[in-house]
Amino acid sequence: MSQSIQIIITLKQVLKAKGIKYIDVAKHLCMSESSIKRQFTQGDISLSRLEKICDLAGMDIVDLLELVQLKSMQLEQLSIQQERKLVSDTKLMLVAVSVLNNLTFEEIYAIYNFEQPELIKLLLQLEKISLIQLRPDNKIKTLVSRTFKWQSNGPIQRYFENHIQDDFFNCQFNHAGELRIVINGMLSTGSNQTMHKKIKQLAQNFNDLAYKDQNIGFNRRYGSTLVIAIRPWELPEFNMYRRNKNNKVFR
Incomplete structure (x- = not known):
């Protein structure tokens, strides 16, 4: 897949996530909705228009290109061994689920009974298996794709199924x-x-x-x-x- 197509696909995903429709983009660019749809379909969007669309989405082109790069590195699935590692450590599992739900370091620390050094240590373990990237000031960047899923009938799935049967339906x-x-x-x-x-x-x-x-x-x-x-x-x-x-x- 060419980089230009990846940029358009990522931009469409960003717009959808923010609830921005083609008609909104058309109004922002003073164009017809049909013209916008055609340009997105053909992948033919000029740099100046791309900048304006990014502005509508509350980001700049650098942010968009960073998203494209991250998506190319994103994890689709953990190995069986990695899932076993999470299941064997409840704290690690808790932090993994928290970051997958987009909780920040500060939110995890405020909600759960972790000391900061312990939480950082757990996050570094998740970084080691490429689930996240721990950035300066403890900023967390998840490295999983939107299609990320646990192994079918793997350790994580069985773990949750046991709790669903024992607790969820109670x-x-x-x-x-x-x-x-x-x-x-x-x-x-x-x-x-x-x-x-x-x-x-x-x-x-x-x-x-x-x-x-x-x-x-x-x-x-x-x-x-x-x-x-x-x-x-x-x-x-x-x-x-x-x-x-x-x-x-x-x-």
């Missing part, structure tokens, strides 16, 4: 910010596949909103977990009344 889901919906029915294979696509899109919507909200102050954000699951399943109590064993295989 709740009536009747307080502010809580919602639980359980639906039962009979679906064809095609309808099941359609639900899979919709669930994956909902998960992506969650990630997009978390990314959009990352610059909102910590006191206005809340740790949130979304659990979505679907599978062919029948209550075991119902099976005992079947005349014959259910040998139907999902295809």
